[in-house]
Amino acid sequence: MKHKIYKTMALVFLIGIGGIALLTVLPLQKELFALGAAAIVCAAVAVCLLELVSLRKLLVEQAEQVLDTLDDMIAEKEEIRFPEYHDTLTVKIQDRMKQYHEIMLHTRETSRKEKETVQSMVSDIAHQARTPAANIRMFAEILGRKNIPEEKRQQFLTMMEEQTEKLHFLMEAMTKMSRLETGLVSLHRKRQPLLDTLAEAVSEVMPKALKKEITVTVSCSDSVELIHDRRWMVEAIFNLLDNAVKYTGPGGRVKIDAGQGQFYTKIDIADTGRGIAAGHLNHVFKRFYREPEAEGEDGIGLGLHLAKEIIELEKGYISVASVVGEGTTFSVYLLNEPDPHG
Structure with missing residues (x-):
């Protein structure tokens, strides 16, 4: 729009100067020259006024379209039509409005999910x-x-x-x-030996294991160090160990085996318990999920869910493999060098 105004003014200026220059080469009397020059100036002014009126009308139309778009955004409509503009200023305004609309939709969806989670x-x-x-x-x-x-x-x-x-x-x-x-947990990560974290988790589960005469062993080099929050990682590993001890019979074994690869450190927690049927493997991490066969055992079905949430918060992931009657292995994968900004 700004360039259009400049072009119009330049064109009117050139026409006026050209018209007056043409009058100077004609053999006209002073009165006729003055009259012609005045007519040219009046015509130029009239053209400018008409152009300004046209521009004002265009501005009003675009302003109304912007207001209509804002009304749709206030009404929280999912689909909003953004008219196509060609002048730079209006395009910039429209881009900002599109960005705000996307932020608004994202915020509303996040709020909806949080509300559903709380409910x-x-x-x-x-x-x-x-x-x-x-x-x-x-x-x-x-x-x-x-x-x-x-x-x-x-x-x-x-x-x-x-x-x-x-x-x-x-x-x-x-x-x-x-x-x-709900994202209220703030991790306090620092580089520290993984063996100390595993040892703390094992110490918490040992009373139960000793009561059932279950052997718990740990295989982890003391040179393995990871950037992690020990308090929450102990909580996650303990929940996995507690689950293993709970579903392993008296005299059974639980083994923790940690090894560091090029990108990930893998922690396997394997037991010789009764195992999990293949049809239930995809559900074990769900909140309050318990196998029908586990109804007689203590628990509320939150341990594995909490472990998964904590490990994902540490930017890792967890998997499970099991054979009924032979045992279950939970595998935790943690990045050796997690993104500090991730």
């Missing part, structure tokens, strides 16, 4: 907490009755304590999960 978590908490809460209420009612033998009273108190512990464990797990899924 899903609230629903899951209510569902998972319902059973222990109902049991605690039932035991409290029974204990409130008179003439209950002391032996039965102690039995109900123990059962109530177990349900309270289960409820506490659920709340702790849900808190960790909500922080991970």
Whole structure:
């Protein structure tokens, strides 16, 4: 538009100068020359005014189109038509509007997903907490009755304590999960030996393993170092080890084998447990998922889900392989040199 104005002004200026120059070469009297020059100037001014009126009309039309587009954006329409412009200024305005519309759609989609995540978590908490809460209420009612033998009273108190512990464990797990899924976790990565991290995770699972006489071994060079958050990585490895110990029979074995390749460090956690059926392998990392065969075991189906979330937060990934009756191997892959800006 700016170039069009300049072109029009230059053209009018040239026509005016050319017309006056033409008058000077004609044998005209002063009165006729002045009259002709005035006519040329008036014509030039008239052309400029007409051009300005035309430009104003064009500006009004484009402004209305921009306002219509903004109205569509305010109304949060998915599909917005952006008219095609040719002048530089309007094209720049339109590009900014397109960028804002894309940001707005992305923000709205992110907000929708976060809302669904929160709603899903609230629903899951209510569902998972319902059973222990109902049991605690039932035991409290029974204990409130008179003439209950002391032996039965102690039995109900123990059962109530177990349900309270289960409820506490659920709340702790849900808190960790909500922080991970809503992006509230801030990792504090630094380069440190992987063996120390594995040893800490093993120490946490050993009481359970010793109780079932399960042998836990670790194979990892003390020279292997990774940039990672030890606190959260211990949580992830512990959950994998806890799962292995839980589903391995008395006298079984759990082996941790870590090896560093060119780009990735691989951590295998293998057990000699009962294994996972092929049809369930794609579901084991889902929140609250438990195999039908695992209903008799303690747990709420959050351990593997939490492990996967943490490992992905560390820019790694996890896979699983299993043979029913022979055991299961979870493989964790972590970058040797993760992108510090990733």
